[in-house]
Amino acid sequence: MNSPANRPKVIIIGGGFGGLAAARALKNAPVDITLIDRTNHHLFQPLLYQVATGGLSPTEISAPIRSILKDQRNVAVLMADVCSVDRAAKQVSLVNHAPIAYDFLIVATGGRHHYFGHPEWEALAPGLKTIEDANRARQRFLGAFEAAEKAETDAERKEWLTFVVVGGGPTGCELAGVLPEIARKALAGEYRRFKPSDTRIVLIENSAHVLDNFPDDLRVYATADLKHLGVEVIPLRKAADIQPDHVMLDDGTRIPCRTVFWAAGNRAGPICATLGAEQDRTGRVVVTPFLHLPDDTSVFVIGDAAHVRWLGDGTVPGVAPAARQMGECAGTNIERLLAGITHLKEFSYIDKGSMAVLGRNKAIVAAGRLHFHGVIAWLMWLFVHILYLAGYRNRLLVLLEWAYAYVTYRRGVRYLIKERID
Numbered sequence: 001m002n003s004p005a006n007r008p009k010v011i012i013i014g015g016g017f018g019g020l021a022a023a024r025a026l027k028n029a030p031v032d033i034t035l036i037d038r039t040n041h042h043l044f045q046p047l048l049y050q051v052a053t054g055g056l057s058p059t060e061i062s063a064p065i066r067s068i069l070k071d072q073r074n075v076a077v078l079m080a081d082v083c084s085v086d087r088a089a090k091q092v093s094l095v096n097h098a099p100i101a102y103d104f105l106i107v108a109t110g111g112r113h114h115y116f117g118h119p120e121w122e123a124l125a126p127g128l129k130t131i132e133d134a135n136r137a138r139q140r141f142l143g144a145f146e147a148a149e150k151a152e153t154d155a156e157r158k159e160w161l162t163f164v165v166v167g168g169g170p171t172g173c174e175l176a177g178v179l180p181e182i183a184r185k186a187l188a189g190e191y192r193r194f195k196p197s198d199t200r201i202v203l204i205e206n207s208a209h210v211l212d213n214f215p216d217d218l219r220v221y222a223t224a225d226l227k228h229l230g231v232e233v234i235p236l237r238k239a240a241d242i243q244p245d246h247v248m249l250d251d252g253t254r255i256p257c258r259t260v261f262w263a264a265g266n267r268a269g270p271i272c273a274t275l276g277a278e279q280d281r282t283g284r285v286v287v288t289p290f291l292h293l294p295d296d297t298s299v300f301v302i303g304d305a306a307h308v309r310w311l312g313d314g315t316v317p318g319v320a321p322a323a324r325q326m327g328e329c330a331g332t333n334i335e336r337l338l339a340g341i342t343h344l345k346e347f348s349y350i351d352k353g354s355m356a357v358l359g360r361n362k363a364i365v366a367a368g369r370l371h372f373h374g375v376i377a378w379l380m381w382l383f384v385h386i387l388y389l390a391g392y393r394n395r396l397l398v399l400l401e402w403a404y405a406y407v408t409y410r411r412g413v414r415y416l417i418k419e420r421i422d
Ligand SMILES: Cc1cc2nc3c(=O)[nH]c(=O)nc-3n(C[C@H](O)[C@H](O)[C@H](O)COP(=O)(O)OP(=O)(O)OC[C@H]3O[C@@H](n4cnc5c(N)ncnc54)[C@H](O)[C@@H]3O)c2cc1C
Pocket: 013, 014, 015, 016, 017, 018, 019, 036, 037, 038, 039, 041, 042, 043, 044, 045, 046, 047, 048, 049, 080, 081, 082, 083, 108, 109, 110, 111, 128, 129, 170, 171, 269, 271, 302, 303, 304, 305, 318, 319, 320, 321, 323, 355
């Protein structure tokens, strides 16, 4: 056993699903772990759309990383922004802090939105990755109704009441699916110069169907459910331009609107590029089946930042269970390396299924050959999301918040900061 002073140093960058799982997997290892995250909280991203639409508050879907790991004595948590990794010197550089040396490094930095060469769209069409993003989206969504009430012409009001979601994956569909209910039920009767039911919600999807990763039958249900809710689904189209008062599609169709949400593309964080390793076209680092870099067993990359082969030509999807499983595998492999075991554990993704919610009582679930939709799928979705939320307090609060919203149709978090409503 190493003495505490010269125990191997493990740095984990990122306190998301992957980073936390890696830290926990090393709980009994004779190492000193420093988990670095630029935020002080672990975020349950699957429920971010609820924060963006005023259903939940940020504190209900996040928990302080420090508090989650407080009982694990071999972990220190550092709130800092990592700007690069120097593999030759075996250290990471931080913003406003001296570099820190490692013996083993786990990169679990997730991803950011990708605007396909149009970074200028980000200001007009925010994506959903962080609490700040969700707050900004809620501000834009609720602020649009305030602006509609003040609009001087019908045309302008119509623009404020048109919401465009770009990208028909789970995030885009979840967001588009919840907007009609809010507009038509939660806000009903509150405005004098328009009916919230006049709201138009448009979902633009590049491929033939929304939710491309789901089986055909469920995609058909999902499209029908969205249409039934009042969402206009426009397949086989891309956004060619986004301006403050319209979205232009690639066939020249102009959609006048003032509020656009981006759910179309992801790219691994910029730290990945500093590793000097092969990256795929979305910036993910190509790792071995053991999750370390091909030429370096001291650097592991996991979660949304990693490109890991799966099912022939495919790659492991960017979902929370995959990130968690990779964290466990990386932790196990570091323990083996420390023990001098050269036979490392190969990562094998256990696919527990996929689910997407499409508004009240509507969801789809694919678990192997079992497919569910409608109320049963919705209840399964509720159960799983409550189960995996960090912290009992959050689980209880979210349950109460949802029960309240289910019965009353009301959203609990309606405050706006003075910004867009001027
Ligand atoms: C809106 C949305 C909905 C989703 N819905 C689902 C769902 O329903 N089911 C599902 O399974 N998955 C879902 N996902 C995907 C899932 O959340 C991700 O696959 C998962 O979070 C990836 O985990 P990770 O640990 O790789 O990264 P993350 O959980 O993104 O964590 C990365 C962490 O790294 C930190 N970080 C990044 N860069 C730096 C840096 N330079 N310095 C310091 N810290 C840094 C970040 O602050 C963050 O805490 C959703 C994602 C989003 C955005």
